[in-house]
Amino acid sequence: MQKIAESFDIKNAKQTIDEMLDIKHTLLPKLATQYDMKKWCNLVLESTKDILKNR
DSSP, X not given: OHHHHHHTTXXXXXHHHHHHHXXXXXXXXXXXXXXXXXXXXXXXXXXXXXXXXXX
């Protein structure tokens, strides 16, 4: 995502991407619980956990 943002010269791209990831990892479990999609939620969070570690 960062490379795409840089190629389009999007200002504050890193900050925006970081905020999006934080929101996803905060709200996704709550939404998944509400809609009984916990397994799907865990798969999504697992697949993106390295992104959080590498920022």
